[in-house]
Amino acid sequence: MEAIRQDKLGYILTVFRTEGIHPEIQLSNPLEYLITTIVSKRVHFGIRNIAFKRLINYSNNYETLAITDSDIIANWIQPTKFAFNKASIIKSLLTWTHQSFRNYSLDGIDSWSDEKILISLSKIKGMNLKTISRMMCFSLGRDIFPMDTCVHRVFSRIGVSGKKSTPEQLFSSINSVMPYWKSHFLYRNVLKFGQKFCRARKPDCGECTLREICDFNLLKNDWASL
């Protein structure tokens, strides 16, 4: 398992505690959360909402959706990119849901362990770590730190984790050392921080409150040869 700089993690938590946001978790229907997330991949928030409304209006319920052809579903969510691919993933998810719970609902998944949810949902074609881990954190309220490209970028630049670690490696490592019930708080703050300061292009290092511990800014360790 990859080593995590827990001193840097603690520093970041302290900064966010005083300067960050303090969001509350609002639990939601996990199946709806997953389908909305699949539809919204790589599309603007507004288009995501239009596509999801069309999906629900046309299909009425998940049972109908499950037996509808992928190309028809793709047409319903057409404002989004990769519509056919997303339609196929939604159908696979609904098939798995029915096989697992004998219903088009994830009621009962709450009794599953984190590991069982991660392993089981990962087997569905097209489901990725970001979608599953975010559902666990946001919808089920699990103490899981989700993983995505923004978190990976910020943590590898600061040097919390190595530059070469994959998101999957970072997910395992970071969750093994995450302070108790800090996952949601830290994730929401890292996302906001990544959008405001540590952007993929042209990070605003001059205004960044984490610049004194950031390897990228200090040209240290993995970033020494830049």
Ligand code: SF4
């Ligand atoms: S100093 Fe720059 S690269 Fe480092 S965390 Fe801040 S914005 Fe990102």
